Amino acid sequence: MLHWLRHYRRAMLPGDISAGIVVAMMMIPQGMAYALVAGLPPVVGIYASIVPPALYALFGTSSTQSVGPMAIISLMTASSLAPLAAAGSPLYTTLAAQLALLSGLVLLACGLLRIGFIANFFSRPVMSGFTIGSSIVIALGQLPALLGARLPAVHLPSAVLGLASLSLLLLARSRLAPLLRRLGFKPVTADIGAKLAPMVVVLGATALVPVLGLEALGVHTTGRVPAGLPFLHLAASNAHWQALLQPALLIGFMVFLISMSGAQTLALKRAEKLHSNYELIGLGAANVGSALTGGFPVTGSISRSAVNFAAGANSQLASLITAGLLALALVAPTGWLALLPLPTLAATIIVAVLGMLDTTTLRTAWRYDRVDAAALLATAAGVLALGVEAGVVVGVALSMGALIWRASRPHIAVLGRIPGTEHFRNIERYTADTAAGLLILRVDAQLFFGNTEAVNERIEDEIAAHPGTRHLVLVLSAVNAIDTSALFALAELNATLRTRGIGLHLAEVKGPVMDRLKHSELLGALNGKLFLSTAMAWNELSSGEVMQ
Template sequence: MLHWLQHYRRAMLPGDISAGIVVAMMMIPQGMAYALVAGLPPVAGIYASIVPPLLYALFGTSSTQSVGPMAIISLMTASTLAPLAAPGSALYGVLAAQLALLSGAVLLACGLLRIGFLANFFSRPVMSGFTIGSALLIAWGQLRPLVGGMPPELHLPSALLGLGALALLAWSRSYLAPVLRRAGMAPAAADIGSKLAPMLVVIGATALVAALGLDARGVATTGAVPAGLPGLNLATSSGHWQALLQPALLIGFMVFLISMSGAQALALKRGEKLKSNRELVGLGAANIGSALSGGFPVTGSMSRSAVNFSAGANSQLASIITAALLALALVAPSGWLALLPLPVLAATIIVAVLGMLDLSLLRTAWRYDRADAAALLATASGVLVLGVEAGVVVGVALSMGALIWRASRPHIAVLGRIPGSEHFRNIDRYSTETAPGLLMLRIDAGLFFGNVEAVNERIEDELAAHPATRHLVLVLSAVNAIDTSALFGLAELNTSLKQRGVLLHLAEVKGPVMDRLKESSLLQALHGRLFLSAAKAWDDLVDS
């Protein structure tokens, strides 16, 4: 804990201060907007941005991670709670905090038990499909507040304000940084300036609402924001623990994956080493802190963390400064926040989530592995059609199914010798020589209950194609494990081959596999021999 503070240097302070200020300016509109996505009052987004980063700074290991509300986790919160309570109701707020408490407990337990490796079951294509589906779902959900209704029933002042903000934000995202650089601003400062565009647009739109009285003309605003810091929240609903447990498990895993993907990329740029189990503890504590301060599930934001990094953050002190400034914003007069127009907040959400769309992984997967591409598309479609949780389950199930399907059909190569050498290669890929009566097969996967029958079938096919075979050599250089089912399969193959006058030999058996085989009776019952290399088997068996 606080390892970064023990090694803190005064030279790091200016960067932490500047980063803390910049991220605080981003956090106000983002936090309020993502609270709306979660179905909560806007102020809940600020509550969820104060205590969580403080606790993450105590336990976490990333110097640039910005912990707080994030679009995808907010969407998962809304999809979990909508069937249980009316959005905006007192019970809904209680359940949001309870969901954060459970998610934090899951993360904390995983960190303490050191089982962060379970998150590896979410492949990159599944994560990409989840992000694409969630981004489209969030953007679609913001169309109504963006224009004050659904076409053709639009509220003209709201539509003009929302669409104008949307166009300005989209332009700023693509073109503001180059314009600022051409104006003479340093590249890093220009990039940060473009990231602050949402805050400036929100301030300008709020001023416009106040000046023109747009709230009296029907433009929806956030309404009164409670002044003061969040109080200790211990309220829970005893009848909803079971209903929230499964979503909390999924949200916990997603919090960890999203946080680690962004933090790891930034850590590599600085040569830092993240400790995954410590990250789990830090994120768990952050979510528990959010629950106790009236917030909802939070995670490390990839976009805010990148801004934190670019703005010069050198340690977790930057996040502490951000939290302090947000707390000050609640303590200071906050009446102006009541005039924040919801169409503009909707525009900031749409631009932010559509900026997360990245189809490059889909293009790569389509060319490289259609099964991964199918998992990506199925996850995205599942999120859009079936909902967030069901979409993720579909994607994970497809990925695991593809993995099992591949493992159950291992590649097996018929080997021949490269003339004049001791190298043996696939006869279908290289110009090789073979010997009459000798069949050499290389199995390119571990042998287990799921593929032993397929392996035996392929062996029988090759024996039928080579009826003169007297010696069958299984080259096990690529076999890392042989389970009990496969052991019995090899024993049965050994007996069957003996009855047909064919000797079974094993070559290039790895040490760990050999250690296991020595504990069985297979080696004693083997009618053939063990060879250290394929070359030795060739030399001893050719013409024998």
């Protein structure tokens, strides 16, 4: 906070005020709706939207990040707590705050230990698959509230209100911004107006409840919303710390990942630099603050952050203004909040999560890398079939599995010389000369215990495909490391080739790799030579008989 306050200018204030007001208007229906997704009373969503963004403003480095309830984290909260307590019960509310506390402590510890790099272990396709699966689960979970009854039964007044709200919100999402632009509004104003459509629809539906007597017809509303600010306290159940630890780790991981993905996108637009470790501390403090004020786990919302950016937020002051306005909303009379119809809130949730069903990553991965596409689909299926927590585990396992699978099958190219040059390229891609008795192979990966067998098999296959080979040159220009297992494998290959009358030569060995090799016995026992370049190896080892 000291950093952005030191550079604050008066000209930045109007943008921060407008953004703070706009996001606060979004937060009221969103916060209450996401609290319902988490299985908590709606007012808890507002509690979780006051202190967390204020604490993030103290430590976070994104000027446009909007921290608070978010659909996927709410779903993970509900999934984690469902086996431990009944939704909406006092114990359930206590455990939700306890889960936020543990998640916050995990994030704080990661930030203080400077291990923000952990986000790199969750690939974008897997993250996309998790988001798609979670969005579908959330949308399906809101159908009973939307229709007023569990399928196939339908409560007609609730269904009419819910489906009408859903239709209006979908129309506003696709048509309202272009309509406002045609009416003469500036593009930014039109986009913000479209984003505020859920607030307008919620206010309109709330007004209809007393006018049409919808409660008497059986339409469920949020019920009494207690007035007043949340007070600082820490309610905890000593019997559930261990049961909450694993989900807290998963939720903490997802909080950081979701927050960073949105914040980085917006930071690039302003040429801002985010510090991952400070982000961990800011998000950790936000979750601890949520726990101390009766909330539940929170994160940076991608959609609200985008609105905050578009509304003109210049600094974290916009989040402080949002938190202040939400606090005022609870201090003011809250009787009208009790009339919010649940079918309309369900509609706002469904439209919000439908916006996360982005298939761009899937289409790109399907064309570019089917392994990534398969990982995306498997993660989405895992969330749908096994649950949210299992889906996260499946995603991490698939990310690491795909990495190991690729690393264990490195690309190895047979090189030839481009005629008239000293450049050497893959003979399958270029028209290049080879020399009788000389086989040049380039290994395009680091050599480690997981791929030594595959590399040896490929070398033997190429030697068999090139009878009469007298010299084998391994070009190591793409090898950044050779571990102990690979070192022994090279020594064994060297000994085997010696008995067969084939020299093993190394070319273009990188400096750090060479530094390590100097401490081994391989160089002294090498059945061949070290060459600074492939061209030097060609000039010395080729017999002069060039093969096309």
